[in-house]
Amino acid sequence: MKNLFDLLLAILVAVGVGFGLSYYALGRGVIVGARQVGPWITWPSAGTPTPDPYTRAYLARTPELALNVAEGIAFVAHADSAGEPFSGNCTYRLDGTTPQAAFWTLYAINEDGAIITPAGRATHLLSTQLVREEDNSAIVRVSSHLAPGNWLEIAPADTFSLVLTLYDAAEFAGLGKTDTVMPAITREACQ
Amino acid sequence: MIRTFLFVLGGIVLGLIIHLVVVLGLPLASEETNWTRISALDALDKPRILDVPSGFSPNPFRLDPTFISAVCRLSLVSGPGVVSGLLPDTFWSVAVFDSSNRAVYGTTNRSGLGQSLQLGVFNPSQTRLLAQRELEITEGLLIVESALDDIYVVVRLAMPLPELADRYRAALSGLTCTNAPMRTTEVPLTPPGGITENGAPIPYDRPNR
Numbered sequence: 001m002k003n004l005f006d007l008l009l010a011i012l013v014a015v016g017v018g019f020g021l022s023y024y025a026l027g028r029g030v031i032v033g034a035r036q037v038g039p040w041i042t043w044p045s046a047g048t049p050t051p052d053p054y055t056r057a058y059l060a061r062t063p064e065l066a067l068n069v070a071e072g073i074a075f076v077a078h079a080d081s082a083g084e085p086f087s088g089n090c091t092y093r094l095d096g097t098t099p100q101a102a103f104w105t106l107y108a109i110n111e112d113g114a115i116i117t118p119a120g121r122a123t124h125l126l127s128t129q130l131v132r133e134e135d136n137s138a139i140v141r142v143s144s145h146l147a148p149g150n151w152l153e154i155a156p157a158d159t160f161s162l163v164l165t166l167y168d169a170a171e172f173a174g175l176g177k178t179d180t181v182m183p184a185i186t187r188e189a190c191q
Numbered sequence: 192m193i194r195t196f197l198f199v200l201g202g203i204v205l206g207l208i209i210h211l212v213v214v215l216g217l218p219l220a221s222e223e224t225n226w227t228r229i230s231a232l233d234a235l236d237k238p239r240i241l242d243v244p245s246g247f248s249p250n251p252f253r254l255d256p257t258f259i260s261a262v263c264r265l266s267l268v269s270g271p272g273v274v275s276g277l278l279p280d281t282f283w284s285v286a287v288f289d290s291s292n293r294a295v296y297g298t299t300n301r302s303g304l305g306q307s308l309q310l311g312v313f314n315p316s317q318t319r320l321l322a323q324r325e326l327e328i329t330e331g332l333l334i335v336e337s338a339l340d341d342i343y344v345v346v347r348l349a350m351p352l353p354e355l356a357d358r359y360r361a362a363l364s365g366l367t368c369t370n371a372p373m374r375t376t377e378v379p380l381t382p383p384g385g386i387t388e389n390g391a392p393i394p395y396d397r398p399n400r
Binding site for chain 1: 194195198199201202203205206207208209210212213214215217218220221223224225228244245246247248249250251252253254255256257260262282284286287292293294295296297298299301302345347349351
């Protein structure tokens, strides 16, 4: 009886560790292959000729027409800088700098990858069309309610993710840079 | 107690093995990939414009709504693939992927291409013929080598204003996506001195001029 219990325990641990770790590593977790900069996660070798096995597995389960590394690189945030998952009832403020790129785009998606913008409204923000401060920085607000300045309007949703894509981002050509800085995401008011 | 601990330890080791099998096996076991999705589109030898995602519309390829994209599929078996055309004066990029969804090549108009896209994709044997100058190609063609014969090419056009969509869609529709004819340079089959009965070349003394 004791042997059977130990064996069942070992099998439970094996299944839990094996599939749990895989789900985490290929989902929102960052173990191998993915890279996290603040709240932003990217898979830098997704657009290279030799992606690592974790990136290959991630691409196999994600229907994403990945950018070639020469085209650009996409970062996804599922939570704010404090680690709290996004809520459609809150306003989020993005400020800070992005790595050097020709330009960047920002949009919000739901779990199915659909853009969560109300019908007839702008689906995205483009870095070249932002209102900027005197020091050339730009503050962006993401909210389902009217927000001042650069506003990415989203439809009310339980949760969402933000996608920030840098185009022609020379910084990532070598993929080895470690001091990359991405905008911080701060939760402001919630309804 | 130690026995239970050893079983748990064994479970963790087995779990790590399961994890590695899942990670390595997922790309092989996946039935629906970008290649299968693009193969299902009517995009063989012609550009197929992908829907620009809008509010809550399906976004099967997780596309950036800032861009209008076209994809075309090519088989290099019948000749090098050529994608060419004139694109609007906006940021655009082109990427080549093979049927295993690996990135083969990518570039943008900012690398000096301007508005003209002239991309040639060759398999290794075609590249060898090209290196031996036994394959004729159009001058100015950007040469890319793909290890696999089945490829797809994605062209993305940045759309700063939604009003430009129709114009950009027309530009992408006008892209040529086809196989170049295999025009090989004539190479004499027999050496200039002729061959012996058993096929060996006869030494040829070039006449003095």
